[in-house]
Amino acid sequence: MAGDATRPAPTSAVAALGALRGGSDTIAAIATPPGRGALAIVRLSGADAEQVASRVVAGWPTPARVATLAILRDPATGEVLDEAIVTRFEGGRSFTGEPMVELSTHGGVVTSALVLGALLAAGARQAAPGEFTRRAVASGKLTLTQGEAIGDVIDATSRAAQRVALATLDGGLARRVVALRDALLEVEALIAYEIDFPEEDDGPIAPARVSESVARVASMLDALLATAPAGELVREGAVVVLAGPPNAGKSSLFNALLGQARALVTPIPGTTRDAIEAVVDGRSWPLRLVDTAGLRETADSLERLGIEVSERYLERAQVVLACAEHAAGLAATCAWISRLTGAPVIEVATKRDRPEAEPVASGSAALEVSAETGAGLDALLARIEDTLATALGAPSFDAPVVTRARHLVALRAAREELAAFATAWSAAALPAPVMAVHLRSAVGALEELIGVVDTEDVLDRVFRSFCVGK
């Protein structure tokens, strides 16, 4: 188009809009996990979802929002693929906000894959991971924090993570951030009143009134920020490192603990030299168990590499299981660990089923376990949980928790701006309108989290609180 050459390139604007951009072509994907099951769900969403579906679903259109039995055919060959329950959602009344179709096919890998293939042949595109949710956010059906929480629900590795994710989905975090923003706007309104209405009945604002309001917001922010470590634990799991000399039975214990917990979720493969991780479902926290290479002084550079990996894990451990067969081994291991971390250490005397096992000295805190017989495993798991609870406190599921790096960054930015404002205010070091830049930046950081911006809000507060105008 000739006219386009004279227009400024829109790319900068696209860049300014940032990472949230989603497409609006029509996407399709299998929504249920792969594997055997009675049913599989294939989803289709986008402006042309109806058109795509009409090429595959016999008797289209089905009534909106009514589950309807229908024959699915390959659009090219006309071959019958399955008999499925089809539900049609109109734009604006679906999960993504776009026209959507959900097809409940018979289970198994093959049928659902055939149906998906048919939809792609009919004009849809394979959805990228998380794209349905992204569209729901883009259409305003979900707030950004809610959208992220859905991602967390899908990724949730334990009951604890799922509960926190669900609480966020309720808008708990969004509500807290909105409340914080409101409180900050109140302070901004005080400053705005000072600047915009210098001759009013109420006279100047007492400096203490601003300081107190700021202190109140700061403590609210701190309370929310304080949940960040817990949030990370909930998402990542508490790191529980098994450490000890080579052949102390760590790997057997690791496997036995996984078996005992009966909730293996994500085994992460590794070589014997590297650490092996697995997340199991703990009572309050997910536990990220890490089996590490044996600790000993060695000249072997290859083995040394493995030990360095172990040490790095120890540095970020929330709990360490010091494992050894003998008292001497336990002592050496504890000494080694204490050089690297202050995390609580649980001493574990391993291989207690062996006849040659030396009895644990009376007064020793070491727990006796046998990976072979399963003896002591329950007690060990309980001890891990208790130790975590003592060190970290119990997670609180009714209060929202900061679980995302993005939230943390924004909240910290807001906190820093607020601190800068408070410092300047108490020293009266800058004119109020200059200091107010910090307040605005703090509000801006929060607004980026919840996606609202409106300077009118400040004025509304001024007019509500003060009698202004001559």
Place this chain on the structure above:
Amino acid sequence: MGSHVNIEATFDVVVVGAGHAGTEAAVAAARLGARVAIVTSALETIGQMSCNPAIGGVAKGTVVREVDALGGIMGRATDLATLQFRMLNRGKGPAVWAPRAQCDRGLYRRAVRSLLEEHATLATIQGTVARLLIDEGSVVGIETLEGRRFGASCVVLTTGTFLRGRIHIGTETKLAGGRAGEPPAVHLAEQLESLGLQVARFKTGTPPRIDGRSVDYSRLERQESEIEAFDYSWSHFWDSPRRAGETTRHPRQLPCWITFAGDEAKAVVRENIGRSAMYGGAIGSRGPRYCPSVEDKILRFPDAERHQIFLEPEGHDTHELYVNGLSTSLPVDVQLRMLHAVPGLESARMTRAGYAIEYDYYPPTQLDATLQLRALSGLFFAGQINGTTGYEEAAGQGVVAGYNAALRARGETPLILGRSSSYIGVLVDDLVTRGVDEPYRLFTSRSEFRLTVRQDNALRRLAPVALERGAFDEREARVVERRMTEEDRSRDLAERTSIRPEQAAPVLAAAGSAPLAHSMKVVEVAKRQGVSLLDLLRAAEIAELPAAEAAVTAELEIKYGGYFERERAQAEKMQRLDAFPLGGGIPYGEMRSLSMEARQKLLALTPATLAQASRIPGVSPSDLQNLVLEIERRRARASG
């Protein structure tokens, strides 16, 4: 058709109304070389101040200087008519200094009229405009009640409170009137409505006025003028700067007087609230929250012990005082009892009663960013007709409409002032993008750029725009240049000059700042809180000191440059969105990835750029993203 017969004369721009919006529109258009006519019911009322006789205040004072930087007359007229001056927010630092001048109404009016008449291509015409002449969806002229017809490429309507104005005093008295003693404009209002424009009603009010000779001044607090070396306008005296202490530019200064409405006056209002036009049900329209009537103040803030009242002189030629703070629509007998309940006014004679006035306004979301009506090309609206309040807000819009009417007549690209450039830019953008739900007034809080958009740097911000559009003659252009150079020279002097501890000592001591240990560059010392750059330069014995006003601008940059940078970065971000043009002809209705509300709002408002779209209430960030994608996709399709 009949439109073209009996045309008395033809102009590029005809301005209807000669208040603060109309006079600025006419002058701006004339400065751009347009042939202009300004038509008003009574030439004697050109530049009339209908309400409070003050110009300026917080944010508003900055607008006056912006109007001035664009070649407007409000600042010049004020400088010639000021009889009381205060720099508000003085204690909060020069970044938010806000000049406010009480004016002699008569002097102000006469100054405005003679400033209009400085322009040879500007004709003043007395007449009440009865209707617009319209041809094929465009305005082509106007016709007055007297039957005079004038052709025009563009018409600017600045009707103030005159469109179907109705004055209320108590629940019984209703008078048709555009202002006390003047008839409303009815025919024009009916024609505008018949064009299918959306119309609504606002109300505003004014307080009673009293005879100063009936006031007991012994009971009042006296407020002296802070007259000083301050001029709103860069223009008229800049090339012959005033000598120190000389204040002859202004008429003799007069004091204001402060009293209050206490329990007694409050009781009078409360007992008679049912007889107020606003509370008794006679008026349904909405008034502003920030300039409330005394009824509003007392009912909405019952805990407030007292409400301040300022008695402001109306002029040198009269004893009449304006009772600022007692705006009311109570009946006259109650107004008088209320006045008499105020300390110092026990035996006050009321010269004029206060009243509330209801009038038509046209929701400004019907305008584009040049203040031209989208539905009827060539027709511009400015001032209270757009739902604003305040002389300064009216003047700012007048300048924008005047520039754009002249530019349209010349076939040139329109002038759109951005939010980061000026309060006028904020004002116009707020009006056409968000609309109004109460009479709109500017506050610093409405701007995202409170620190960088200041009264002291208006010329630097806007004079380049005026110069580029040819609003200044050569002499004026040189004066502007000098003012800018002076600012740069201040900065330069600060960077080059060293100051010795003993030189700086008195300046620092006065500011409560620690003495210097050794000689330093002035620029470093000027960073300190409360330390004036000009004082430092004087102490450092600079031979030719920069002009005080230019030095203030330089000083602010030195002190708060880091903070200013933050706003500038924000402004740049906004400009990136502004660089994404939208304009007309975009099929928002078909964009199904946008929310229904966003589609409707975008269709109704047709924002010029993505930045403007981003400020429309109801258009969410996700709507914006989808909008960009939809447009990109359509462009790709169109070019592929």
